[in-house]
Amino acid sequence: MNVVIMGCGRVGAKLSILLDKEGHQVTILDPDSYSFRWLPADFGGTALLGNGLNEDSLKKAGIEQADVFVAVTQGDNRNIMACQIAKHIFNVPKVVSRIYDPLRRDLYITLGIEAISPTTVFAQMLKEKV
Amino acid sequence: MYIIIIGGGRLGYHLTKALLDEGHEVLIIEKDAAISQTIISELGGVCLHGDGCEAAILEDAGTNRADMLIAVTGDDEDNLIACQVAKHKFNVLRTISRVRNPEHEKIFKILGIDVTVSSTRLILEHIKHELPSHTLMHLLDIQEKGLVVVEVKIPPESATVGKQVKELTLPPESILSLIIRKERKPTVATSSTVIQAEDQIIAVTRPESEEDLRAALTGE
Numbered sequence: 001m002n003v004v005i006m007g008c009g010r011v012g013a014k015l016s017i018l019l020d021k022e023g024h025q026v027t028i029l030d031p032d033s034y035s036f037r038w039l040p041a042d043f044g045g046t047a048l049l050g051n052g053l054n055e056d057s058l059k060k061a062g063i064e065q066a067d068v069f070v071a072v073t074q075g076d077n078r079n080i081m082a083c084q085i086a087k088h089i090f091n092v093p094k095v096v097s098r099i100y101d102p103l104r105r106d107l108y109i110t111l112g113i114e115a116i117s118p119t120t121v122f123a124q125m126l127k128e129k130v
Numbered sequence: 131m132y133i134i135i136i137g138g139g140r141l142g143y144h145l146t147k148a149l150l151d152e153g154h155e156v157l158i159i160e161k162d163a164a165i166s167q168t169i170i171s172e173l174g175g176v177c178l179h180g181d182g183c184e185a186a187i188l189e190d191a192g193t194n195r196a197d198m199l200i201a202v203t204g205d206d207e208d209n210l211i212a213c214q215v216a217k218h219k220f221n222v223l224r225t226i227s228r229v230r231n232p233e234h235e236k237i238f239k240i241l242g243i244d245v246t247v248s249s250t251r252l253i254l255e256h257i258k259h260e261l262p263s264h265t266l267m268h269l270l271d272i273q274e275k276g277l278v279v280v281e282v283k284i285p286p287e288s289a290t291v292g293k294q295v296k297e298l299t300l301p302p303e304s305i306l307s308l309i310i311r312k313e314r315k316p317t318v319a320t321s322s323t324v325i326q327a328e329d330q331i332i333a334v335t336r337p338e339s340e341e342d343l344r345a346a347l348t349g350e
Binding site: 077088101103 | 219
């Protein structure tokens with residue numbers, strides 16, 4: 001699978017590493033080169049400096065051939081805008097976004113974007129532990 | 131009309147003032163508590179403190195009875211989401227968004243935002259107009275119809291000077307509507323109008339034909 005990931009924070013980097021280890025073609029985008037410190041030296045994917053809301057950066061990241069696009073920046077609105085660009089301009093078959101705010105998540109689902117809210121997921125997991 | 135404005139920065143503030151003067155009912159939604167307070171003390175109770183991208187805040191603002199929502203924050207992504215929430219959840223008929231990065235206008239259009247205004251592009255156009263090498267200026271987008279209104283200045287050395295309008299090959303769906311001449315009243319262009327040096331021609335065309343129209347009028 002060709003996967004483009006936007007946002008190289010802890011989650012973006014970890015996901016890249018997992019997918020790379022499984023043999024997928026991974027490209028991770030971040031506007032700050034310092035973020036790539038989360039990637040190990042033996043990372044087999046591509047780390048690309050760029051903004052995921054920028055069509056040229058996305059093209060460089062190979063979005064036109066991507067099977068999956070994942071947006072995991074800190075900004076919910078940024079994630080959802082990037083996902084809509086991936087879906088509606090580049091016709092990426094599967095787009096997934098992290099959405100911190102569970103209230104917003106419902107709306108994004110109505111906009112046709114698969115959204116995961118770590119807030120809800122983690123709260124549920126914690127509840128099961130106590 | 132009831133108009134909701136997202137973002138109480140300079141643009142939102144002055145827009146609100148102008149719309150209030152015109153007699154509209156206006157509400158600004160502003161994220162920053164201090165800015166909200168300033169607006170309330172200066173303009174009265176026309177500001178709601180909160181995030182205009184959130185459905186709950188938009189609900190409090192009575193968005194379902196709003197005739198129009200205008201998003202003018204400094205972040206394109208926030209403007210986009212506010213307009214989408216207004217459209218999809220509250221069925222607001224008309225959404226207008228400020229777009230800072232001109233490249234983003236395309237996705238806003240695809241996603242159904244009714245009108246986009248790119249401040250960057252407007253400023254660029256105006257500066258370019260002051261450069262002698264630029265003969266075409268973008269005046270207006272008629273976005274719903276996919277048309278633009280442009281102004282073309284005819285340089286004195288143009289091959290078209292002295293020719294009649296009917297001798298020119300204009301791109302399809304382009305109409306010369308007005309010619310403004312030095313020290314003369316503006317005149318409506320007809321097929322027998324003769325192009326003169328320094329004419330300012332106001333024309334309607336399709337956005338993709340702008341360059342062809344400029345070339346046809348200046349004879350390049």
